[in-house]
Each structure stands twice: as C-alpha cells, then as structure tokens.
Amino acid sequence: xxxxxxxxxxxxxxxxxxxxxxxxxxxxxxxxxxxxxxxxxxxxxxxxxxxxxxxxxxxxxxxxxxxxxxxxxxxxxxxxxxxxxxxxxxxxxxxxxxxxxxxxxxxxxxxxxxxxxxxxxxxxxxxxxxxxxxxxxxxxxxxxxxxxxxxxxxxxxxxxxxxxxxxxxxxxxxxxxxxxxxxxxxxxxxxxxxxxxxxxxxxxxxxxxxxxxxxxxxxxxxxxxxxxxxxxxxxxxxxxxxxxxxxxxxxxxxxxxxxxxxxxxxxxxxxxxxxxxxxxxxxxxxxxxxxxxxxxxxxxxxxxxxxxxxx
Numbered sequence: 556x557x558x559x560x561x562x563x564x565x566x567x568x569x570x571x572x573x574x575x576x577x578x579x580x581x582x583x584x585x586x587x588x589x590x591x592x593x594x595x596x597x598x599x600x601x602x603x604x605x606x607x608x609x610x611x612x613x614x615x616x617x618x619x620x621x622x623x624x625x626x627x628x629x630x631x632x633x634x635x636x637x638x639x640x641x642x643x644x645x646x647x648x649x650x651x652x653x654x655x656x657x658x659x660x661x662x663x664x665x666x667x668x669x670x671x672x673x674x675x676x677x678x679x680x681x682x683x684x685x686x687x688x689x690x691x692x693x694x695x696x697x698x699x700x701x702x703x704x705x706x707x708x709x710x711x712x713x714x715x716x717x718x719x720x721x722x723x724x725x726x727x728x729x730x731x732x733x734x735x736x737x738x739x740x741x742x743x744x745x746x747x748x749x750x751x752x753x754x755x756x757x758x759x760x761x762x763x764x765x766x767x768x769x770x771x772x773x774x775x776x777x778x779x780x781x782x783x784x785x786x787x788x789x790x791x792x793x794x795x796x797x798x799x800x801x802x803x804x805x806x807x808x809x810x811x812x813x814x815x816x817x818x819x820x821x822x823x824x825x826x827x828x829x830x831x832x833x834x835x836x837x838x839x840x841x842x843x844x845x846x847x848x849x850x851x852x853x854x855x856x857x858x859x860x861x862x863x864x865x866x
Contacts (some may be wrong), residue, residue: 556573556580556581556629556630556783557580557581557583557626557627557628557629557630557798558580558581558582558583558628558630558631558632558783559582559583559585559628559630559631559632559670560572560575560582560584560585560632560634561585561586561615561628561631561632561633561634561661562566562585562586562633562634562636562676563582563584563585563586563601563608563634564584564587564588564597564598564600564601564610564636565586565597565600565634565637565736566600566634566656566733566738566739567634567676567733567775568584568586568632568634568635568729568738569600569601569604569770570633570719570735570737570772570776570824571603571632571776571779571780572584572601572604573603573799574776574779574780575780576607576608576727577605578780580724581696582608582609582628582795582862583609583610583628584601584608584609584610584611585611585612585613585619585622585635586610586611586612586635587613587614587615587635588612589743591637591642592739592740592741592754593740595752596737596739596740600737607663609626609845611647611797614653615635615653615657615658615660615661616652616653616656616657616658616744616826617660617792618658619660619661619664620664623664623667623668624668626765627668627735627748628665628668628670628674629671630670630671630672630673630674631661631665631670631672631673631674632674632676632779632781632783633661633673633674633675634676635653636654636657636669636676636706636707637653637654637703637706638703638739639703639741640680640701640703640704640825640827640828641825641827642700642703642741642826643702643703643706643827644699644701644702644826644827645818647702648860650702650703650706651706654706654707654709654710654715654776654820655706655709655710656674656702656773658687658709658710658714659713660715661673661825661863662671662713662714662717662723665717665723666717666721666723666838670723670837672724672725672726672782672783672786673714673717673724673725674725674726674728674779674782674783674790675710675711675714675725675727675728676706676728676731677707677708677711677727677728677729677791677817678703678707678729678730678831679729679730679731679732679768679793679795679834680699680703680704680707680829681696681699681704681707681708681711681729682694682696683696683698683699683704683730683829684700684829684830685829688799688831688832688833689768689797689799689833689834689835689840690832690833690835691793691835692713692729692791692792692793692835692838694735694855695728696708700826700827700829701712701826701827703827704827709792710727711727712864714727714789718788719789721772721788722791724786724788725787725788725789725790726782726787726789726790726791727790727791727792728776728778728779728782728790728792728793728794729791729793729794729795729834730770730794730795731767731768731770731794731795731796731832731833731834732767732768732769732770732795732855733770733775734769734770734771734772734854734858735743735771735772735773735854735857735858735861736772736857736858736861737772738772738858743805743854744769744805744809744855744858745808745858745862747800747805747809748809748813748858748859748862749862750777750811750817750818751810751813751815751816751817752813752815752863752866754815754818755818756818756819756820757806757817757819757820758820758822759803759806759819759820759821759822760822760823760824760825760828761802761821761822761824762821763801763802763803763806763825763829763830764801764802764803764830765799765801765802765824765828765829765830766799766800766801766802766830766831766832766833767799767802767805767831767832768795768796768798768799768800768832768833768834769794769796769800769805769851770794770795770834770847771796771847771849771853771854771857772849773775773795773849774794774796774845774847774849775828775839776793777778777843777847777848778792778794778839778843779794781843781844781845782843787842789797790838790842790843790852792838792839792843793833793836793838793839794836794839794845795832795833795834795836795847796834796847796850796851797833797834797835797836797847798833798850798851799831799833800851804857805851806819808851808852808857809853809855809859811855812855812856812858812859812860813859813863818848825837
C-alpha cells in the first residue's frame with residue numbers, strides 16, 4: 556500500500572510511519588518542520604527511517620499536485636495540524652489556515668487523484684464542555700470552546716462532505732490526550748517531567764481536579780492501523796483509554812516514576828480548557844477490535860524511562 560502521512564515527522568506521525576514501514580507499506584512523509592517547537596526534535600524523530608521514506612518538506616496549504624501525480628497514493632493519514640488549545644487562542648487565523656484550508660486542500664487532491672481512503676486525526680476537544688460522560692460519537696457537539704476545537708470540528712465536516720459527494724472512504728479519529736515517547740515538549744506530561752527532573756516548579760491550572768483521558772501512543776497506533784485495511788464509508792471513532800484521571804493524580808504518578816517531588820505553582824484555569832475528557836470506546840472496540848492495553852500507571856513509567864534516556 557502507498558500511504559501519505561501528513562505531519563509524519565511529529566510525535567504521533569513518526570510512530571505511525573514506523574508501524575507502516577514495519578508492515579511493508581511504501582510511505583511518503585510531508586511535514587513543514589515549522590517552529591511551533593524546535594524543528595530539530597522532528598528531525599530526530601525521523602532519523603531512524605528517513606532513508607526509507609520519500610520525505611517532502613512542504614506546507615499542506617500549498618500546491619501538492621506534482622507529488623500526488625507522481626505517487627498515486629492508496630491512503631492518506633492526515634495528522635498534520637497546528638495543535639494545542641491555548642496557542643489557538645493567540646493565533647486563530649493560523650489555526651484556521653492550516654487545519655481547515657490545509658485539510659480542504661488535501662481532500663480536494665484526494666478526490667482529484669482517486670485516493671481510496673482518508674484517515675483524519677480529529678480531537679477530543681470537539682466535545683467542548685460535554686455534560687454527558689463518557690463522551691460518545693453521537694453526542695451533540697455544537698459548542699466547541701477554542702479555535703483549535705472548532706477547526707477540528709470543521710475538518711470532520713469537510714470529510715463528511717467529500718464522502719457524501721464523491722463516495723470517498725473516510726474515518727475521523729478523535730484522539731484523547733495522547734502521550735508516550737517523542738511527546739511534544741509543550742504537552743503537560745513532558746513539561747511536568749522535565750520540570751520535576753530539573754527541580755523547577757510546574758504550573759497547575761485550577762485546583763488539580765480537571766480530568767483527562769490519557770492514551771498511550773501504542774494504543775493509539777493500534778486504532779490507526781486498524782482503520783487502514785477495511786472500508787467504513789464515513790465513520791467518527793473515539794480512540795482513548797476510557798478512563799478519566801485527575802491532574803493531581805497525574806502529577807503524583809510522575810513524582811513516583813521520577814522519584815522526585817514536584818514544586819507546584821497553582822494558577823487560574825485557562826480559557827479554552829475543558830473540565831473533563833473521557834472516551835466511550837465501545838464503537839472502536841466493535842469496528843476496529845480496539846482494546847487499549849497500557850494504563851496510565853504503566854504508561855507514565857514507560858514515558859519517564861524514555862525521557863531519562865534522552866536527557
């Protein structure tokens with residue numbers, strides 16, 4: 556299978572590429588290596604497979620027809636995006652351009668060049684302040700509370716349009732707080748680990764009672780790969796651990812794994828942050844055979860082990 560992975564040098568993308576290569580797929584990676592965080596980190600992510608893929612350093616909003624014409628892709632795994640709730644409050648136009656216009660560009664190219672399957676990385680943030688937990692794919696989601704969430708919701712809608720009009724096979728995967736080796740440096744688990752190991756304070760927004768459904772990267776990969784070899788028409792599927800963990804408990808687990816005490820600096824809740832995320836994964840189990848295997852206790856230990864090896 557010939558697969559295009561957008562954002563393939565990022566945290567999740569680089570892991571997806573490795574799994575595709577291990578099963579014998581031909582992979583093209585597109586990534587713009589922007590400065591949202593140090594581009595050297597992305598270069599390090601792909602070092603182990605850079606000579607096994609076609610690497611295209613480009614913006615997904617630009618004209619990519621020559622690449623599509625040359626490659627004849629079977630599948631697109633679309634992971635490229637401007638990520639993060641809080642940065643989206645500061646740069647909403649940038650998020651709109653990359654996450655909506657960029658997705659539209661790829662969908663139109665997929666239509667033009669008859670790509671059989673399109674897998675779109677969505678986010679649990681689309682649920683907003685959802686009153687029902689756990690979150691189910693059929694829950695009403697008309698109240699996103701950040702530009703980032705709104706762009707992901709728009710991406711799902713565009714995918715539906717292209718399925719409806721052109722019969723394209725679409726899967727939108729709503730990821731719930733993914734963590735593990737190579738996690739971006741701006742995300743909480745890596746930020747907390749780095750600060751605690753460096754004897755620096757960590758910023759905890761609110762009283763520590765906010766809850767997230769933390770999902771280890773290996774479990775996310777299980778779900779992504781299961782989407783590739785079967786038709787779905789159009790589906791939205793949650794991928795999470797299906798367990799909501801309090802922020803204060805997360806800090807305690809990192810303290811235990813690092814054998815160091817956190818210096819906590821308590822700050823007000825931030826605009827755009829939701830109080831809880833919690834995935835109902837019954838649909839993923841039914842359609843994908845999805846079964847998360849790595850709980851937060853084991854996952855944090857594995858992450859900290861990886862982080863200390865990099866330090």
